[in-house]
Amino acid sequence: MKLNLASLVAGAVMTVAAPALADLTIPALNYRTGPYAPSGIPYADGFSDYMTLINERDGGVGGEMINVLECETAYNTEKGVECYEQTKGEGALVYIPQSTGITYQLIPKASADEIPIWSVAYGRTSAVNGKVFEWVFNLPVTYWDGASVAVKYAMEQEGGSLEGKKIALLYHNSAYGKEPIRTLEKLSEKHGFELVLLPVDHPGQEQKSQWLQIRRERPDYTFMWGWGVMNQVAIQEAANIRYPMDKFIGVWWSGSEADVVPVGEGADGYKSLTFHGAGTDFPALQQIKEQVIDAGKGAGDGTKWGEVGYNKGVYTAAVVTEAIRHAQEMSGTAAINPKQFRDAMESLEVTEEEFDALGLGGFAPAIRLSCEQHSSPRLAAVQQWSAGDETWTLLTDYMEPDFEIVDPLIIEDSMAYADENGITPRCE
């Protein structure tokens, strides 16, 4: 057995020790299996399909092909670490962990290995402070911003005051779900609403007791930080107890077709936050349909095309390619390295016109990052599900969070991290 073991290890080493260094390698820590697959598959398809489009249509970025290296994590941190270790030797430009737990895991590791991390509106909120988190980006918006925007929206609906109201937070009992709690606590002090916390344990299929509590407590609004099957179950339970759907607001990860379609008519009127446009009415998406999916080169079966999760993947891929282009301009080489990618991210500017030129006009608000600010534009809108025609519609403009509340929290948390890890703030 010992000998067997050695030969297995040797075999494993040989297979991984053959990196393809030629292309611009971007690992995709996807999850197409497990209880989070309903949320993970559309994103993974969107990301890969956009990159395929760039490769097919433009021949890559600046003449360099993009190599998306898929690695299956099943939303599990241990597998995420294994994927990271496996892919980092292959010249990975940037990690997009697709999980708050994996992001927390990778922040110290990637910072030590000098590979940038972009957590796309998840992960550690205080990574916004680029002075402390040199290698971590959290754009376009953070959970604390999201919590603040949701409260702001609720306040607008209630005619400007939440005094004496009750807001419940139904959250995935993990680092992800716990992120908004501190902000909501601060906001409840400021606006005088009562906050009820309802944790749901992994994987989230069992929520009877939480919804019993919602029936008893009768919160005026219910916010949800859910993911994977938890979303579908929550919306189904809400429909079962006839909770008013327009008072039920999910974060951007709790508002895609996979979450509402299974509930059918009952989900009509459900709301969620979002940071990008819904639907397929964008030239880039049409091109993906024609040149990638219909040509049989899609990453998935093509059924996810245009879903909210899919569009998130497209958004992420579009910003990554813009950052690569910017890095190529800055450094003057086509084959950029992670350091150059990071420098480019730090001075990245994607205007609305540039989004337009990408075929994504009106898809998302403009982005402008700096050394201090590792998140931009920090705006979120509210969208609503219509079960009749199965579409999401934007209800509001992109709204700003309450920076007075969020920013001090970010400074406090990031400085605590800096102290713990002996980081001297930069950008001076």
Place this chain on the structure above:
Amino acid sequence: MFYREAGDFKTSYVDDGQTFPIRFDRYRYYAVLAVAFVVVPFIVGDYLANAILLPFLIYAIAAIGLNILTGYCGQVSLGTGGFMAVGAYACYKLMTAFPEVSMFIHVILAGGVTALVGVLFGLPSLRIKGFYLAVATLAAQFFLVWLFNRVPWFYNYSASGQISAPERTVFGIAVTGPNTEAWATYLFCLIFCLGTGLVARNLTRGTLGRTWMAIRDMDIAAEIIGVNPLRAKLTAFAVSSFFVGISGALFFAVYLGAVEVGEVFGIQKSFLVLFMIIIGGLGSMFGSFAGAAFLVLLPVVLKLVGVNVLGFPTDIVAHLQLIIVGSLIVVFLILEPHGIAQLWNVTREKLRLWPFPH
């Protein structure tokens, strides 16, 4: 051919009673140790260490721990994940409270804390047995995870409820935190693995181990011949939890670096370690290692073969992995219910005679 036992005489009881009485086995054991301590640290890279060797060593410690309780003492436990969490959180609290102390001491103390908690949850074993005890330990599993999620003191009031390991050293060399060298973490875990292996092996063949096995084989008979069941069961819980605690501490501090209790130390971890000892072989030291190797390496090898060699899509490989690992477990249990350890024993007995069987 391999085994040349002619002339291998034992002239003392010490010789006769050693762990590897056959010369060839003994030399092979030394060779493995030499390779593990002298060769591997020089060639180990981040991937080999973090994806294969560290999980193997750490799960092996956990499997040894559970094997003592379940394999040697016959007390079924489904609380391994919870006890690993105790080790991890104890280690975290110690690391953050006493930063200047060596990691060796923290890990051992974390094991000690887990031993105490283990004894506490072992108390019901004096009254209940078998499936009922399994359910009681299952309660421990859920209670402990709930506790670490619920009480902010355990995670130092961090916003995310996660614990993350700051950089700590052994003799000035970092073994936790992001700036570790692969060889340092590997050697650190290897020393613990070897240490627990030696202690467990020697405990199980001494008086204590014999009382455990007596309880396992028939508790009433054991009591009649003078084995104190209270002492035997509680020591088994203590020693087992001590090892499991060490593995939990290493799992958190050295291997993962940041842990979320519900995900990492959930019920599936308890089952994983239980499968390891069932597949490896109940009541066998070698079985603990073999089981850990089987369940750590097989998914990685299948993934590498499927994705990198055959070029299948990652999700298909992930599904195939589940199918193959699952069916191999079933096949193993049908063909060799006593696990890989027994398979190896049979092979070894054949090899000893080969090429001239009677």
